[in-house]
Amino acid sequence: MRLALLDTLLEAQRSGRSVVLATRLGDGAQELVEIGPAGARQPRTIAGVSADQVYAALRAEEAQVAETADGPVMLRPYTVPRRLLVVGAVHIAQVLARTSPEVGLPATIIDPREGFATRERFPGAELVRAWPDQALERIGLDERSALVVLAHDPKIDDPALTAALESDAFYIGALGGRRTRRQRRERLLEAGFAPEAVARIHSPVGLSIGARTPAEIAFSILAQIIDVIRNPGASPLGR
Amino acid sequence: MRALGRSGQLGAMTPTAAGHTSADPVLEQAANWLGEGRRVALATVTRTWGSAPRRAGSHMAVAEGGDFTGSVSGGCVESAVIHAAMEVMESGDPQRLKFGVTNEMAWEVGLACGGEVEIYVEAVR
Numbered sequence: 001m002r003l004a005l006l007d008t009l010l011e012a013q014r015s016g017r018s019v020v021l022a023t024r025l026g027d028g029a030q031e032l033v034e035i036g037p038a039g040a041r042q043p044r045t046i047a048g049v050s051a052d053q054v055y056a057a058l059r060a061e062e063a064q065v066a067e068t069a070d071g072p073v074m075l076r077p078y079t080v081p082r083r084l085l086v087v088g089a090v091h092i093a094q095v096l097a098r099t100s101p102e103v104g105l106p107a108t109i110i111d112p113r114e115g116f117a118t119r120e121r122f123p124g125a126e127l128v129r130a131w132p133d134q135a136l137e138r139i140g141l142d143e144r145s146a147l148v149v150l151a152h153d154p155k156i157d158d159p160a161l162t163a164a165l166e167s168d169a170f171y172i173g174a175l176g177g178r179r180t181r182r183q184r185r186e187r188l189l190e191a192g193f194a195p196e197a198v199a200r201i202h203s204p205v206g207l208s209i210g211a212r213t214p215a216e217i218a219f220s221i222l223a224q225i226i227d228v229i230r231n232p233g234a235s236p237l238g239r
Numbered sequence: 240m241r242a243l244g245r246s247g248q249l250g251a252m253t254p255t256a257a258g259h260t261s262a263d264p265v266l267e268q269a270a271n272w273l274g275e276g277r278r279v280a281l282a283t284v285t286r287t288w289g290s291a292p293r294r295a296g297s298h299m300a301v302a303e304g305g306d307f308t309g310s311v312s313g314g315c316v317e318s319a320v321i322h323a324a325m326e327v328m329e330s331g332d333p334q335r336l337k338f339g340v341t342n343e344m345a346w347e348v349g350l351a352c353g354g355e356v357e358i359y360v361e362a363v364r
Contacts, residue, residue: 006270006363013261014261023283023361025335063296076296
């Protein structure tokens with residue numbers, strides 16, 4: 001790999017662009033294929049690879065080998081990282097902020113309240129001290145975003161859930177006991193969301209492992225998000 | 240309410256780019272080593288068969304001197320890959336390696352799990 005190509009690859013990732021690196025395994029020839037809004041294209045300098053094959057590697061988020069007349073070509077996708085948006089800068093959020101980057105989900109902590117989303121409580125995390133509806137509108141919830149609401153206060157949680165249900169977020173979770181969940185469901189239905197939409201919310205949040213402490217609950221939430229990523233459709237856990 | 244701190248920059252970012260700004264840590268480390276003037280080779284899992292521990296596309300970077308980061312297996316074949324990486328740094332020619340229980344070196348560097356893995360090792364320069 002040429003140094004200039006490595007630099008371009010790193011720059012693409014830092015600026016949030018998805019790219020696929022095509023490498024001809026026989027002679028080491030390489031090309032970085034940029035994925036634009038129009039989708040994937042075929043490599044210009046490496047023959048025999050279709051745009052569909054480039055796109056398939058991107059979708060699978062796993063390297064794939066295309067057989068060509070010039071021998072095998074590895075297609076290695078570098079996708080825009082997923083991320084975790086946490087509403088409510090509470091104790092569970094502190095554990096999430098420390099651990100979620102380890103599984104490829106850097107955290108953004110959102111809380112409008114004085115003293116909650118502080119640098120001291122969240123070293124290293126992205127912090128947004130604003131109301132969730134405004135914060136999420138600016139951040140832009142997309143299909144690479146997971147959102148979990150932990151504030152336990154409808155004034156903060158509801159606007160976040162409303163924004164999430166109107167987005168393509170791949171995971172939505174909300175903390176709350178039975179009564180909180182029932183009341184929240186009623187409020188969202190009253191606000192006009194269909195029952196199927198409200199059913200997108202994972203609540204009770206996290207895998208059912210008997211988690212009790214803030215750290216245990218954080219790990220159950222991360223495990224549930226991993227389950228959603230790795231087992232789209234049907235989970236071995238019976239989701 | 241106005242957002243504080245780094246969030247103040249959010250308005251300038253494109254919606255999908257905000258917060259999605261981290262690069263692959265193995266490639267970052269490779270770039271750092273190159274910046275220090277050290278030679279570097281990059282190993283990538285190209286294909287797997289059976290119960291291989293790391294997915295295709297997994298990276299391991301190796302620096303001159305033997306430092307390495309990332310992984311291409313559960314630790315079973317890393318030593319052999321580091322050895323190949325040193326040769327690749329020297330020659331500049333990429334190598335394709337394949338490990339599995341059927342490999343003649345199975346008792347030394349094969350995969351205990353029974354899977355097979357193909358690895359591409361290239362110099363970065």
